[in-house]
Amino acid sequence: MKTMTNIRLENITKTFGSFAVITGLDLTIEAGEFFTFVGPSGCGKSTILNLIAGLEPATGGEILFDGRPVSGLTPMERDVAMIFQGYALYPHMTAYENIAFPLRMKKEHAVRIDSEVRRVADMLGLGEYLLRKPKELSGGQRQRVALGRAIVRKPKLFLMDEPLSNLDAKLRLDMRAELKKLHRELGITTVYVTHDQGEAMGLSDRIAVLEKGELQQCDVPREVYRHPANTFVAGFIGNPPMNLLRAAVVRRSPLELDCNGTVIAPPVDAAPSSDEVIVGIRPEDITVARGPDETTFEATVSMIEPAGSTFLVDALWGKTPIRVVAGPSEVIREGSEVRLVLPLERISVFDGATGRVLQR
């Protein structure tokens, strides 16, 4: 692909008045990558996208496209296509005219405009809607028109700010699949922003998890899920989220913990900095005990909620609430006692003082 661009953010800061939104952000988005910034509302996602687009100047640091600083360039000169949450179509224009608009601005030849609009419309399944105005289209169709308008430009870069957030759940899943397919076909570097961790995990080559303008972790989805760097990421990524339980340090090296009265020795090399740690266990990693030679604990089942092919189980381990995702074949009843396995190989242990993960 000729249009692949890598983006480097070097020590980027952004303040509004005296309020620091982004503080020293450093990362590289690889050419052709689908890269997602994910984090809670107000953490600075849209701000970062606006900085990359050139809609806002950075307060400090430099942004480089393919090694060239872009701080002096307008959004137009940066050659990025931005898709906003509201996708702002021209209401008085048909879908066709909306998609054709960027090509008309470039004064392309009418014949070429026509073939290009039809090619992109076919690709997005919009062929039969081209003569409708935005108000005569469904949310998903409008979303696709907005995508079409961005695609015909053949930009260096796609920037997408929560583009699916006002679609219903089913459409959102459909559009997610379409975005992914589109990215595969076009290979254009895409920077995506969402507060929906599931969307980020499903779509992206890599994700950057932000909190309060600070980068918490940047890696492939699988790794962020499996090995969260701190308790914030552990609690943010995954649905239902990771169980986070306080545990007392019984011995530092090799590490031994008292987790709710059960003594465990997780395979962790680093020593904690205080007498308390936080143990992270994914709900789906907890299973009902079958054999005698496992690390187990007793819990009381308080509630069971069917969730498609699995069950969401709320249980009490002593006084500590714990969530378990149980497979369809597990026999668990509300109000009953169950013996559950603590999967030592799969738990994360976080420093009680810093919240950072203790390395294995």
Ligand SMILES: Nc1ncnc2c1ncn2[C@@H]1O[C@H](COP(=O)(O)OP(=O)(O)OP(=O)(O)O)[C@@H](O)[C@H]1O
């Ligand atoms: N022009 C501005 N002036 C002052 N503060 C601003 C401005 N734009 C954004 N902020 C503040 O910067 C912070 C980050 O805003 P931003 O829009 O980047 O968050 P976000 O992560 O996109 O949130 P959301 O998920 O709600 O869209 C917020 O606290 C916001 O109030």
Ligand SMILES: [Mg+2]
């Ligand atoms: Mg935003």
